[in-house]
Each structure stands twice: as structure tokens, then as C-alpha cells.
Amino acid sequence: MENFRKVRTSEEESPLPFPDLPPDVVEMKVKEGSKIRNLMNFAMAQMELKGRRQIVFSGCGRAVTKTITCVEIMKRKLGGLHQVTKVRYKTLLEVWENQDPLPGGPAQNLTVHKNVPSICILLSRDPLDPNQTGYQPPEPQQGSQLGDAGEDTSSSSSKGLKRPLSPPSEELLTKKLQVQVAESPRGSETTDYQPDGHH
Numbered sequence: 001m002e003n004f005r006k007v008r009t010s011e012e013e014s015p016l017p018f019p020d021l022p023p024d025v026v027e028m029k030v031k032e033g034s035k036i037r038n039l040m041n042f043a044m045a046q047m048e049l050k051g052r053r054q055i056v057f058s059g060c061g062r063a064v065t066k067t068i069t070c071v072e073i074m075k076r077k078l079g080g081l082h083q084v085t086k087v088r089y090k091t092l093l094e095v096w097e098n099q100d101p102l103p104g105g106p107a108q109n110l111t112v113h114k115n116v117p118s119i120c121i122l123l124s125r126d127p128l129d130p131n132q133t134g135y136q137p138p139e140p141q142q143g144s145q146l147g148d149a150g151e152d153t154s155s156s157s158s159k160g161l162k163r164p165l166s167p168p169s170e171e172l173l174t175k176k177l178q179v180q181v182a183e184s185p186r187g188s189e190t191t192d193y194q195p196d197g198h199h
Contacts, residue, residue: 003100004110010093016056017086018122026052030059030067039070040077047078053125060090060118071121075139081123085134090118 016027026046028039046052055074059067075081096110122128128135 003098004096005099006094007097007109008093008095011060012091012093014090016058016122017088017120018056018084021056021122022054025054025056027056027058028070030057030063030070032062032066034063034066036066036070036073040073043070043074044077047074047125054122056120056122058118058120061092061116064117064119067119067121071123074123078125080138081125082128082138083124083136084122084128084132085136086120086122087134088118088120089115092116 016025026043028043030039043055043057047055057067057071057074071083075083092114094112094114096112098108098110101107130137
């Protein structure tokens with residue numbers, strides 16, 4: 001296989017696994033190389049500016065994790081979304097080309113059929129059938145009672161996403177100091193050291 005190079009990958013087209021979807025539903029096809037920011041900008045515009053009621057995120061293989069990440073961001077930003085998740089297998093067709101064919105022989109291509117896990121997640125502002133498999137109800141919203149002004153909730157949610165990043169670094173800093181104190185060659189003399197600056 002060392003002489004072969006992958007030249008093309010295509011996935012078989014399959015209908016979305018959700019019944020009763022509107023024909024114009026937006027399907028966000030997440031690929032392994034997709035940028036989450038670009039996906040989210042487009043998806044949020046569809047839901048907020050164009051007023052769509054439902055959106056589907058789908059991805060397969062290595063893009064499954066990124067698909068789930070997009071859905072979680074969307075649920076946190078918009079709130080009140082019903083979710084149905086369907087997991088299945090998709091067939092990928094990979095075409096590999098021989099880089100070093102035998103002299104005088106035809107260039108050989110290999111076609112490989114791969115079964116990879118695939119995920120489809122439907123997010124809906126409207127209630128969905130709670131009895132279907134893969135249904136998740138909307139999460140209770142924190143802080144949505146602040147007011148109905150769109151600006152307040154969107155700014156608080158964007159701040160909310162950035163805020164949790166600072167405490168872990170402080171935590172790590174104190175743990176690092178504790179480790180340094182514990183490894184100090186002077187032993188018990190350093191036990192009165194406190195990271196907050198009081199000696």
C-alpha cells in the first residue's frame with residue numbers, strides 16, 4: 001500500500017433518518033476539516049435571522065465529535081431546543097491510485113468501501129415526539145429570566161462561555177506551587193510558605 005495515494009473519498013447519499021422534516025430543512029454536513037466557527041456562524045444565522053424552526057447536523061467518521069460539539073454550542077447559545085440523535089453506519093468509498101505502476105502495465109486504482117459511524121442530530125424549536133429513540137428534552141435554562149431583550153441574553157451567554165476558562169488556570173497554578181513545595185530539598189522548612197504572598 002505504500003505506493004498508493006488516496007485521491008478521492010465520497011460518501012453514499014442517504015436520506016435523513018427523521019420523518020416529517022420540512023423539505024427546506026437546513027442540513028449542516030460537518031466534515032473532518034470543517035471550522036466550527038464557520039459552521040456555527042452559518043447555523044446561527046439560519047436559526048436567528050432566517051427564523052428557521054429546525055436544523056440538522058450530520059457527520060461521519062472522524063467528524064462525529066465535531067458534529068456533537070456544534071450541537072452543544074448551538075443548544076447553549078439558543079436554549080430551549082429539542083433534540084433527536086440518530087446513530088448509524090455510512091459507507092465511504094475511497095479511491096486509491098497506484099503511484100508506482102508496473103512499466104507497461106495499466107495504472108491501477110483501488111476502491112475501498114469503508115463502513116464508518118455516522119451521526120445525525122435534529123435540533124428543533126418546536127416540541128418533538130418524546131417517545132422516539134434518541135430524544136432529549138431542552139435543558140433548563142440558567143439566566144434566561146434576565147429579560148426578553150435579545151441583547152442581554154446573547155451577551156450574557158457569550159460571556160458565560162468565556163468565563164469558565166479562568167478558574168482552572170488558577171487551580172493549576174496552586175497545584176504547581178504545591179508540587180514545587182513538596183519537592184523542595186529543605187523539607188519541613190517550606191511548609192509555612194503560602195502561595196497568596198503572606199509569609
